[in-house]
Amino acid sequence: MSVIPFMTDVDAARSLPGADIPWLQERRASGLSRFDALGVPTPKLESWKYTRLRPLDDTQYVPVSDADGQVEVSQIPGIGNALARLVFVNGRLREDLSDLSELPNGVRFGSIDTALNADADWVQEQLGKVAGDADEAMVSLNEAMLDSGFVLHVPKGVVLTRPLEVVYIGGLTDRAVAYFPRNLIVIDEGAQATLVKHHDGRGVGGYFANAVTEVTVSAGAFFKHYKVQAESIYATHVTTLYADVARDATYESFALSIGGLLSRSEIKVKLSGQGAHAAINGAYLMRGKEHCDNTSLVDMLVPNTTCKQVYKGVLDDESRAVFQGKIHVAKDAQKADGRMLSKTLLLSNNAEIDIKPELEIYADDVQCAHGATSGQLDHTALFYLRSRGIPEALARNMLVQSFLGDALEEISDETVRSVLLDRIVRWLPAHCFLAEEWKETA
Amino acid sequence: MLEIKDLHATVGGTEILKGLSLTIEPGEIHAIMGPNGSGKSTLSYVLAGREGYEVTGGRIIYEGEDLTQLNPEERAGKGIFLAFQYPVEIPGVPNSTFLKEAVNAVRRYNGEKELDAIKFMKMLRGKTKELDMSDEMLKRAVNVGFSGGEKKRNEVLQMAVLEPKLAILDETDSGLDIDALKIVADGVNALRSPERSSLVITHYQRLLDYIVPDKVHVLANGKIQRTGGKELAHELEKNGYADFVGEAA
Numbered sequence: 196m197s198v199i200p201f202m203t204d205v206d207a208a209r210s211l212p213g214a215d216i217p218w219l220q221e222r223r224a225s226g227l228s229r230f231d232a233l234g235v236p237t238p239k240l241e242s243w244k245y246t247r248l249r250p251l252d253d254t255q256y257v258p259v260s261d262a263d264g265q266v267e268v269s270q271i272p273g274i275g276n277a278l279a280r281l282v283f284v285n286g287r288l289r290e291d292l293s294d295l296s297e298l299p300n301g302v303r304f305g306s307i308d309t310a311l312n313a314d315a316d317w318v319q320e321q322l323g324k325v326a327g328d329a330d331e332a333m334v335s336l337n338e339a340m341l342d343s344g345f346v347l348h349v350p351k352g353v354v355l356t357r358p359l360e361v362v363y364i365g366g367l368t369d370r371a372v373a374y375f376p377r378n379l380i381v382i383d384e385g386a387q388a389t390l391v392k393h394h395d396g397r398g399v400g401g402y403f404a405n406a407v408t409e410v411t412v413s414a415g416a417f418f419k420h421y422k423v424q425a426e427s428i429y430a431t432h433v434t435t436l437y438a439d440v441a442r443d444a445t446y447e448s449f450a451l452s453i454g455g456l457l458s459r460s461e462i463k464v465k466l467s468g469q470g471a472h473a474a475i476n477g478a479y480l481m482r483g484k485e486h487c488d489n490t491s492l493v494d495m496l497v498p499n500t501t502c503k504q505v506y507k508g509v510l511d512d513e514s515r516a517v518f519q520g521k522i523h524v525a526k527d528a529q530k531a532d533g534r535m536l537s538k539t540l541l542l543s544n545n546a547e548i549d550i551k552p553e554l555e556i557y558a559d560d561v562q563c564a565h566g567a568t569s570g571q572l573d574h575t576a577l578f579y580l581r582s583r584g585i586p587e588a589l590a591r592n593m594l595v596q597s598f599l600g601d602a603l604e605e606i607s608d609e610t611v612r613s614v615l616l617d618r619i620v621r622w623l624p625a626h627c628f629l630a631e632e633w634k635e636t637a
Numbered sequence: 638m639l640e641i642k643d644l645h646a647t648v649g650g651t652e653i654l655k656g657l658s659l660t661i662e663p664g665e666i667h668a669i670m671g672p673n674g675s676g677k678s679t680l681s682y683v684l685a686g687r688e689g690y691e692v693t694g695g696r697i698i699y700e701g702e703d704l705t706q707l708n709p710e711e712r713a714g715k716g717i718f719l720a721f722q723y724p725v726e727i728p729g730v731p732n733s734t735f736l737k738e739a740v741n742a743v744r745r746y747n748g749e750k751e752l753d754a755i756k757f758m759k760m761l762r763g764k765t766k767e768l769d770m771s772d773e774m775l776k777r778a779v780n781v782g783f784s785g786g787e788k789k790r791n792e793v794l795q796m797a798v799l800e801p802k803l804a805i806l807d808e809t810d811s812g813l814d815i816d817a818l819k820i821v822a823d824g825v826n827a828l829r830s831p832e833r834s835s836l837v838i839t840h841y842q843r844l845l846d847y848i849v850p851d852k853v854h855v856l857a858n859g860k861i862q863r864t865g866g867k868e869l870a871h872e873l874e875k876n877g878y879a880d881f882v883g884e885a886a
Binding site for chain 2: 573574575576578579580581582583584585586587589590593594596597598599600601
């Protein structure tokens with residue numbers, strides 16, 4: 196009998212990567228017992244107050260099989276200029292679709308299975324290093340079921356000038372499947388790298404992805420982490436990201452969410468060295484009955500750290516979004532500078548946003564601010580555009596893009612920004628045709 | 638060109654226009670002057686088709702067609718242009734993109750071929766030169782960070798590229814210094830032709846020194862109270878609107 200109430204055939208998953216490695220099996224067992232004690236999160240928990248994992252009540256999932264990973268896929272999303280690319284289909288690495296030919300020597304970038312085979316000690320060292328034995332049900336579950344994922348290790352001083360890319364394609368199975376990737380990212384001292392992650396949902400099959408990512412950004416390193424969540428409307432996508440940012444290091448993230456029946460992205464960042472900086476940004480566009488939850492915690496632990504957070508959302512139909520942002524400033528973290536901004540545009544009377552910004556400050560010499568707004572399209576601006584001959588549908592699209600503009604400006608990689616803008620344009624109602632020069636200047 | 642007959646219009650259930658009639662022939666420039674709250678801006682919004690400005694009686698005939706059933710973009714397609722009293726800021730949308738979308742939307746509406754980027758920029762540069770505007774203003778987001786004068790100049794630029802048949806200027810002169818005022822006036826005068834007409838709404842006579850109207854109307858209490866030639870503007874400047882407000886009350 197499984198302790199995972201929404202899964203059957205869990206034993207079928209015992210051909211998990213590293214099943215013969217004792218420490219990993221112990222971790223799996225420990226994760227499972229913690230999950231068993233915690234149970235599936237319910238809105239009774241403060242951090243899950245506005246998001247109920249309803250699909251897990253209604254659906255019985257089975258673990259993905261190797262065959263699920265072999266389904267035929269076409270049209271793999273990408274930024275076009277990636278240095279190397281890993282493609283996972285239903286959680287399984289597809290070497291035939293991946294390309295590591297230009298990967299520089301010394302940079303480790305591959306599936307967690309490969310890493311376990313090649314250097315299990317390294318994986319043991321990294322796994323749980325940032326996440327710890329988190330008292331979080333979904334993280335514990337990920338540890339228990341860990342069946343896939345990728346690793347990235349950029350050694351000291353290595354500067355990667357082109358982005359690395361990871362593509363997750365989900366769906367395309369004849370039954371509801373679940374998979375549990377654990378991703379380990381380690382950027383050593385003074386190294387620089389950019390990673391773009393795409394989650395693309397296909398087909399009409401339900402699936403549940405529960406991923407955990409651990410990121411270590413060492414002293415003086417710079418890591419840009421971008422994500423396009425375009426899961427299918429049958430998908431439940433839960434991710435928890437832990438990042439530890441050391442002295443004078445920068446972690447920059449941007450998450451664009453444009454899909455998923457239910458998506459929850461939780462980000463927990465520790466600024467643990469002086470001069471550490473985190474930029475945690477995102478945009479979400481939801482329609483239908485989609486639900487998107489962005490929850491974050493930035494822990495400013497030492498003096499002279501900075502963080503900036505800009506989230507912008509567009510909600511149509513009966514969609515719903517949650518923004519919970521918390522900045523915690525420890526007693527010693529003097530001169531901390533923390534900014535948080537959440538803005539939502541409601542395109543429908545039936546859309547809903549729940550916003551909970553929090554500042555928890557124990558130091559006395561800090562600069563922290565948060566702002567949150569929600570509103571409708573500006574009718575005067577709409578009339579202004581229409582009075583110039585621009586049809587209403589196009590005018591609305593222009594105003595949506597205008598609204599999202601300053602969040603996108605937070606993306607420092609121009610190629611990525613343009614790819615994300617393109618995804619946004621394709622999300623908008625079809626009558627939008629965008630002038631080319633707009634893309635160039637946006 | 639434009640024939641307004643016994644127009645009644647309400648905003649939020651309050652009647653603002655109470656039987657306004659006005660006829661503008663092709664090639665004419667008319668000025669509407671009047672005190673605050675007389676319905677000047679309401680008239681401009683009703684003509685441009687803004688939502689919430691409801692026509693409850695009368696007719697607006699533009700080039701032989703009833704305008705009241707058309708939405709704002711259709712009216713723009715037919716050559717009506719409203720220069721806003723308070724131009725709207727649209728962050729993140731470059732001015733040149735906005736202008737190109739507008740020009741091509743109007744061209745599509747009229748079954749004309751869209752201008753490609755090169756042709757459009759060539760046309761646009763010609764217009765900015767005429768209006769003594771910098772190309773930098775084209776790259777900036779629509780009206781964002783523009784001074785009051787720049788915003789009004791931008792309205793004139795939009796008018797110049799869209800080449801409307803009927804231009805309505807809603808207090809375009811308010812808050813302008815004399816140099817900016819001349820630029821606005823030059824823009825309107827440049828469009829002057831036997832086929833085009835303008836309706837200049839203003840509180841002050843000053844603008845009419847530069848845009849010389851064929852007719853001046855006094856609007857008060859939702860109706861045209863008096864119509865005269867350009868000399869009427871000077872008379873109003875001297876005597877104010879007290880007579881008309883009193884007369885209508």
